[in-house]
Amino acid sequence: MDRLWLWGMKVNTLQAGGEYKVDSFKNSTLTVEQAIQLTGIRNIYMAGGLEIDARTLADIPSAKRIVCKWALHGSQDGKLVLDTDACFSRLSAAKELAKKDTRIEGVHIDDFSTGSMDAGAKPEHVAQMQFLNATAQPLLPLYGTFYTMTMQREGIAEMMRYFDVLILPLWHYSELETLEQRFDRSDELSGGKPILLALYVYDWGNNKQITRDEMAVQLDFARKMIKSQRVTGLLVCGTCMLDIGWESADYYCEWIKRVGDEVIG
Numbered sequence: 001m002d003r004l005w006l007w008g009m010k011v012n013t014l015q016a017g018g019e020y021k022v023d024s025f026k027n028s029t030l031t032v033e034q035a036i037q038l039t040g041i042r043n044i045y046m047a048g049g050l051e052i053d054a055r056t057l058a059d060i061p062s063a064k065r066i067v068c069k070w071a072l073h074g075s076q077d078g079k080l081v082l083d084t085d086a087c088f089s090r091l092s093a094a095k096e097l098a099k100k101d102t103r104i105e106g107v108h109i110d111d112f113s114t115g116s117m118d119a120g121a122k123p124e125h126v127a128q129m130q131f132l133n134a135t136a137q138p139l140l141p142l143y144g145t146f147y148t149m150t151m152q153r154e155g156i157a158e159m160m161r162y163f164d165v166l167i168l169p170l171w172h173y174s175e176l177e178t179l180e181q182r183f184d185r186s187d188e189l190s191g192g193k194p195i196l197l198a199l200y201v202y203d204w205g206n207n208k209q210i211t212r213d214e215m216a217v218q219l220d221f222a223r224k225m226i227k228s229q230r231v232t233g234l235l236v237c238g239t240c241m242l243d244i245g246w247e248s249a250d251y252y253c254e255w256i257k258r259v260g261d262e263v264i265g
Helices: 032-039 054-056 083-100 112-118 121-136 156-160 171-191 212-227 247-259
Strands: 002-009 041-048 065-070 073-075 079-082 105-108 140-147 163-169 193-201 234-238
Touching: 002 032, 032 247, 065 083, 073 112, 079 112, 083 105, 083 121, 105 121, 112 140, 112 156, 121 140, 121 156, 121 171, 156 171, 163 171, 171 212, 193 212, 212 234, 212 247
Parallel strands: 002 041, 002 234, 041 065, 065 105, 105 140, 140 163, 163 193, 193 234
Antiparallel strands: 073 079
């Protein structure tokens, strides 16, 4: 259980609309605190429409470890644009909150190797963020999303050097069979930065449901990677898909109950 993380999301945020709205999504009523009670997982990413503020923290009293999430880019007139000011301000907000709430242990920059780099992010932007991070206490580790399908992207190694932990999501279920080789590629590019594996209960890359059997294959792989110390843990996205009757999500909750108490090492 200590190695498992939940991608916390605002209630029903995906179902409410936006880029990833899928018509087959039933409405969710699950809060992040309720998701903690459902799964037993107390390691939380404050993501999916959750603001980095005291109210969000107050709404998850059962969380034990917290990472705050934002992005280095945004959308303007349908185009991806850099938004360093917003990202830097959220870093400052997280640092201020961490002075009082020691559960906060990091800041995560989401969709970095896709959205942020597409919007024009350069190494100097992340270097500036780390400079701001280092000049005021507390210093918070910087996490970043690097999608497995972008491991060959030009300039990605120069970006990885500024992050402390790399989040590697499996966006396409079909890439599962080559995922360990992609971990090797990440190690080669980053000099062996720690990896947190991210999985989904929906195959976003192919826009289709994940079956119970497919979820079992994913989670068996994750368990193997965790127990072999290949990855630091497993992050599953996200809470607003855990109570809508999907067999993939239901199996995930069953799997947690079965393996959660296993000892690693």
